[in-house]
Amino acid sequence: MSDLLKSLAVSASGMQAQATRLRYTSENIANTDTPGYHRKTATFENVVAAGHRTGEVRTGPVKLDPSELKRIYDPGNPLADATGHYDGSNVDLVVEIADAREAQRSYEANLKMFDQARQMSASLLDLLRR
Secondary structure, three states, X not given: OHHHHHHHHHHHHHHHHHHHHHHHHHHHHHOOOOOOOOOEEXXXXXXXXXXXXXXXXXXXXXXXXXXXXXEEEOOXXXXXXXXXXXXXXXXXXXXXXXXXXXXXXXHHHHHHHXXXXXXXXXXXXXXXXX
């Protein structure tokens, strides 16, 4: 029974991590046109308890994409410098949409694993009641 409970914890941690990743992706999409905005990325870390990996994951600290910001020419913009350019964001919508789909699919895979373990636990409890 403990292995089934452990699999529930592993899949729940995966869902939480992917939900955080999806939140960062949606923040990036919302800030595509924000001047000076750096894209956020999620990193995943293994959870270690008593010196052993538990199989669970968690998100690490948010990281900002170090790639250069797009230079945008708009002399009428109040942020423009003497040459008429200002720094845009480094968010690429195609990359963000791909990341969002990958996070969604990973979330769904963890959800299926969670549901399967839940069903197996319920079946085991039904057998034990008889």
